[in-house]
Amino acid sequence: xxxxxxxxxxxxxxxxxxxxxxxxxxxxxxxxxxxxxxxxxxxxxxxxxxxxxxxxxxxxxxxxxxxxxxxxxxxxxxxxxxxxxxxxxxxxxxxxxxxxxxxxxxxxxxxxxxxxxxxxxxxxxxxxxxxxxxxxxxxxxxxxxxxxxxxxxxxxxxxxxxxxxxxxxxxxxxxxxxxxxxxxxxxxxxxxxxxxxxxxxxxxxxxxxxxxxxxxxxxxxxxxxxxxxxxxxxxxxxxxxxxxxxxxxxxxxxxxxxxxxxxxxxxxxxxxxxxxxxxxxxxxxxxxxxxxxxxxxxxxxxxxxxxxxxxxxxxxxxxxxxxx
Numbered sequence: 001x002x003x004x005x006x007x008x009x010x011x012x013x014x015x016x017x018x019x020x021x022x023x024x025x026x027x028x029x030x031x032x033x034x035x036x037x038x039x040x041x042x043x044x045x046x047x048x049x050x051x052x053x054x055x056x057x058x059x060x061x062x063x064x065x066x067x068x069x070x071x072x073x074x075x076x077x078x079x080x081x082x083x084x085x086x087x088x089x090x091x092x093x094x095x096x097x098x099x100x101x102x103x104x105x106x107x108x109x110x111x112x113x114x115x116x117x118x119x120x121x122x123x124x125x126x127x128x129x130x131x132x133x134x135x136x137x138x139x140x141x142x143x144x145x146x147x148x149x150x151x152x153x154x155x156x157x158x159x160x161x162x163x164x165x166x167x168x169x170x171x172x173x174x175x176x177x178x179x180x181x182x183x184x185x186x187x188x189x190x191x192x193x194x195x196x197x198x199x200x201x202x203x204x205x206x207x208x209x210x211x212x213x214x215x216x217x218x219x220x221x222x223x224x225x226x227x228x229x230x231x232x233x234x235x236x237x238x239x240x241x242x243x244x245x246x247x248x249x250x251x252x253x254x255x256x257x258x259x260x261x262x263x264x265x266x267x268x269x270x271x272x273x274x275x276x277x278x279x280x281x282x283x284x285x286x287x288x289x290x291x292x293x294x295x296x297x298x299x300x301x302x303x304x305x306x307x308x309x310x311x312x313x314x315x316x317x318x319x320x321x322x323x324x
Contacts (some may be wrong), residue, residue, distance in 0.1 A: 001186065001222040010217035013039070020217030024224050028191040031227065032155075032176050033167035037193035038202050039220055043153045044073050045211050046177035046192040048080050050149045051116075052205045053198050054174065057082035059115035062103050064090025066125040069118055069151055080209070084112065093129025095119060097142055104143065117143050120151040121169060122158045125291055128241075128266030130158035133168050140172035147174035153190075157183055157264040160234040174198070183234050183265060184226035185302050189219050230302070237265040237300040240309050244298060247309075251316040252277075267298040277321050284315050 011017035021039050029037040040046050047069045055061065061077065063070050065087035069077060077083050088099035095117075104114045117139065123129040140148050150173035152158070152166075159166050170176040175194035180186035192202060206212055213219075245259035245267045257269035267288075271277060274294045281288060288298035 001225045004221040004225050005218040008218040008221035010215040012214055013216045014212050014214055018215065018217045018220070020224070021213075021220040024220040024227075025191065027224065027227055028178070029193050031166050032170035032178070032193050034170065034176065034193035035196040036199035037191050038199050038206060039213075039216065039223070040190045040192060040206060041188060041211050041213070043068075043151075043177055043179040043181075043190040044076065045206070045209055046190045047073065047118075047149070047151055048076050048209065049192055049202045049205045049211075050118075050175045050177065050194075051077050051081045051083060052208075053201045054147045054149060055081055055083050055115040058112060059083050060086045060103070060112045061116050061118055062086050062088065062095075062100050062114055063118040064088060064095055064120065064123070066090050066123075067118060067120045067151065068124060068153065069120075071125070083115075086114065090120075090123065091126060093123035093126035094131055094135060095139065097135075097139060100139065101142060104146070114146060116147045116149055116174075118149045118151060119173075120153070122154045122161075122264050122266070124154065124266060125268065125295070127261055127268035128154065128157060128264035129261070130161045130263060131169070133162070133164045133172075136169065136172045148172060149174065150176040152176050153179045154182055154264065156231045157234050157238070160231065161238060161264050180223040180226045183237055183301055184230040186222040186226040186230075187219070189223050191223075233302065234265070237302070237304070238263070240304055240306070241265045241267055241298075241300040243309050244300065244312055247313050247316050248296075248298075251319060265300045267296075267300075269296055270294050271296055273321050280321055281315065281319070284319070286312050286315050 008020045013021045025037040086103040121131045155178040177192045180189045245262035249257045249259045255271045274296045
C-alpha cells in the first residue's frame with residue numbers, strides 16, 4: 001500500500017480530475033453494481049451523506065436501536081439532517097420485517113413520515129452478524145418506494161462469510177457504504193455508491209460536511225490495493241475470531257456466550273463485569289473494549305496472528321477478574 005501511495009498519479013479531486021480517485025470510485029461502483037460511487041474520508045461521513053440525500057428535515061428513519069448510524073455517530077443524523085429515528089429490535093443483527101412495517105403503517109395514525117430504512121451488514125454490536133441476502137430483498141420489497149441504505153462498513157466480511165457477492169448484497173439497497181480502513185487495511189477512506197444523480201448530490205453534501213479532498217489519489221491508491229488484495233484474506237480473521245470466541249466462552253461460562261454465533265471477525269457478548277474484565281485484560285495485553293456497560297467486544301484484523309490467539313488462550317487460562 002505504501003508503495004502504491006508513493007507512486008500514485010494524482011489530480012484535483014475537487015474538480016473530478018484525480019485519476020486514481022476516479023479509478024477507485026469506478027471499481028467500487030462496479031463491485032456493488034451501482035451506477036456511481038464517491039470516495040470519502042470516513043464511513044460515518046458515508047452514512048451521514050446517505051441520510052442527507054435520502055431524507056428531509058423532520059423525517060423518520062427506521063433502524064435497529066444498536067446500529068452504528070444510531071448509537072456510534074454522536075447523534076450526527078439529528079445534528080446534521082434534523083431527522084429522527086424509529087428504533088426496532090436488532091439484538092440478533094437483523095430487523096424484523098413486521099416491526100419495520102408497523103412503523104411505516106403508523107403514518108396513517110398521524111405519525112411522522114418514514115423516508116428511509118437503514119440496515120447494517122455486518123451488524124457490529126451483535127457480533128459481526130451478516131445478513132441473509134434474501135432477507136434484505138424481502139425488506140426492500142416490503143418497504144416499496146422508500147429507499148434502503150446499507151451501512152456496509154464491513155460489507156466484505158459478509159461477502160466472505162456467506163459467499164454472497166457484494167453486488168447481490170447491494171442490489172436491494174438504494175445506497176451502500178463500505179469502509180476500506182477496517183479489515184481491508186487501508187489507512188483511511190470509505191466509499192458510498194448509488195444511482196448517479198444521487199451521487200452527484202452526495203458530492204455537494206460531502207463538500208458541505210468538509211469532506212472534499214484535493215490530491216487524494218495517494219489515499220485512493222491504498223484503497224485500490226485493499227480491494228484487490230485484502231478481501232479474500234478476511235477468512236483468516238474470521239477463523240481467528242471464532243477461536244477467540246471459543247476461548248471466551250470457556251473462560252466465562254456464566255456469560256452463556258455461544259461461540260458459533262461468531263461468524264465473522266467480532267467477538268461480542270454480555271457480562272455483568274464487562275468493563276472490569278476489559279480493563280484487566282487490556283492491562284495484560286489482550287486489547288478490547290466495551291460497547292455498553294455490560295457488553296464486551298474483541299475484534300480480529302490483519303495485525304492479529306495465530307501466535308496472538310495463542311497468547312489470548314494463555315492469558316484466559318488463568319484469568320479471573322478481581323473482586324469488585
